[in-house]
Amino acid sequence: MSVSVPRRNQVLIVEDKPSLASVYRAHLEKDGFACELAAGQPAAAAHLENSHVDAIVLSLELDGPDCISLIEKWSAGNPSASIIVIAANASINDAVDAVRAGAWDYLVKPVSRNRLITTLANACRSPAQQDATRPAGPSLPVTSAPDTMIGSSRAMADTRSQIEAIASSSAPAFITGESGTGKELCAQAIHDFSPRADQPFIALNCGAIPHDLMESEIFGHLKGAFTGAISDREGAAAAADGGTLFLDEICEMELSLQIKLLRFLQTGTIQPVGSTHTRKVDIRIICATNRTPQKEVAEGRFREDLYFRLHVLPVQLKPLRERDRDVAELASCFLDTYTREEARSFSRIDNDAVDTLLAYHWPGNIRELQNVIRQSVVLHDGEALETHMLPDHITNAKPACSSPVTGQNGRLLWQIERDVIEAAISGFAGSIPKAADALGISPSTIYRKRETWAEKSA
Structure with missing residues (x-):
């Protein structure tokens, strides 16, 4: 009787510093990976031509051709290999570019053994690896855009393209935009398009939770850890294990907790309040803010090192006033929803009412539009939603000047x-x-x- 031996994941380490390459190799081989070393790009290219690899560990400090172009080339030529970039702190922007160019993930030096092994293990379980071993067959239809992200404007098309591009990565995403622009909806869409779609999506509003309870909400606590802790509680990070943790209004987080969040991002481990033990979790972080994060950093309210850890894949949501006819499309969608909920007869929005909605500035963005339509549906009924049914502050608003403004x-x-x-x-x-x-x-x-x-x- 023959015994089946599991195949070891093949990793190519591309690092021109022998000491670092040896350390990476020792860590990975101790955990069951099969590793080969390449001291430079020519040696790595030769190895990739003749051998199959499941993952490539690539240092961004390598001499030679531009590493970003190299990632694009290797990603296209070796679709079943996940590329892990290791970058120095000074090269964080290069790491961001690397993820956009096709890297599966990036790590910032110095890299801990646990972080390296966890990243490689996840990379070798990625959809690219699974697809490489899956028998050829009819492909599933690909949704071109998240159905919940409504609008035909150029701004909305760009947002949908961004979501599709970054969803497959495990790198942090950072969503910015005014209040009411749909940041949580965008985060949910990124999760739904990702390989983690069947795992939990946990949302936490950092501005709605008292500061003294925030650490417990994220990392959990043990019974008796503080007054009122009557039982053990799992935090949001543990609840999101395998999936996505969405931290809304991230700039509201206190500096003392920012340090702990940074440590979590570096190690991938959580420590509940009152516990002496840590637990490793695998989650993707998506955060959002309605502030300008660079200004928060400059004024000392947000840690710069945490900002660079989180601000890897930025998504900026446009305010509703800059989204052209999306106002009419969103309004029609809300009208259908609330007509059903409130058992009304509306089937369309009158043209004059549409023009009135388009002329309004919408300081509250999508949330304000949603409330306006709901109020109008609750208070009125008919075949078409007409201008007189809209709230007074909408109908009495002065239209924006359409003449060119010179500077x-x-x-x-x-x-x-x-x-x-x-x-x-x-x-x-x-x-x-x-x-x-x-x-x-x-x-x-x-x-x-x-x-x-x-x-x-x-």
Whole structure:
């Protein structure tokens, strides 16, 4: 009788510092991985041509061709291999670019043994690995965009594309946007599109929980750990194990707890309040804020090291006033929902009412629009929702001026904005991701604006 021996996961370590390469190899082989070393890109390329690997550990400090282009090349040429990037603190922006280029995850030096092993174990269980060993057959239809992210504007199309692009990664996502723009809905969509979709999605509002209870809410506590702790309680991090933890209003978190969150991100372990033991969990972090995180860092209210840990895959949600006809589409969707809930007869929104909704500034964004439609449905009935059925503050609002606004030296506002953004790009040697980070916007925003500027200049 033959005995089946499980196949060991094959890992290629690409590191030009022999001491580090040996340490990585020792850690991984002790945990059952089969490792090969490559001191540089040529040796790694030769190995990849002749051998199958399940994962590639790549140092961003390697000499030679641009590592981001290399990741794109290796990711395309070896789709079944998960690429793990290891970067120095000074290269965090390169690590962000690496994830966008196709890296499965990134680690920041120094890398602990547990962090390295956990990351490689998860990478070798990723969908790319499973697909590589799955028999060929009819492919499942791919949803082109999250159904819950409603709107046909360019801004909404960009957001859906971002969600699709970053969902498969395990790197942290950082959502920014004004209150009411749908940040939690966006986080849920990222989770639903990810390999973790069948695992828990746990949302925690850091601004709605008393500061002295926040640590317990995230990490849990033991009975008797503090006054009122009458029993053991599992925290949000443990509840989200295998899935996604969404930390809304992250900038409301106290500095003392930010240190503990940073330690958790570095080690992947949690320690309940009152416990002397730690527990390892596998979760993806998504956070959001309606503040400007760079300003919070500059003014000392948010730790810079935590910001760089979390601000890996930024998503910026546009305010409703910048989403064109999305107002009408969202309003129609809300009308259908509340017509059913309130047993009304509405089937459409009158054209004049649509124009009134489009003319309003919507400082409360989608949440305000939702409340306006619900109020109108509750208080009225009919075949069409008409202008007189809308609240007075909507119908009496002054429409925004439609004439061009000129700025310095007679230039239009978009021209001033263009000059500022292009100057930032030049200041970062042409790097759009770095310029976007410095300006507090997403790279996709710059790409979109450049297309718009080209059309206006034509």
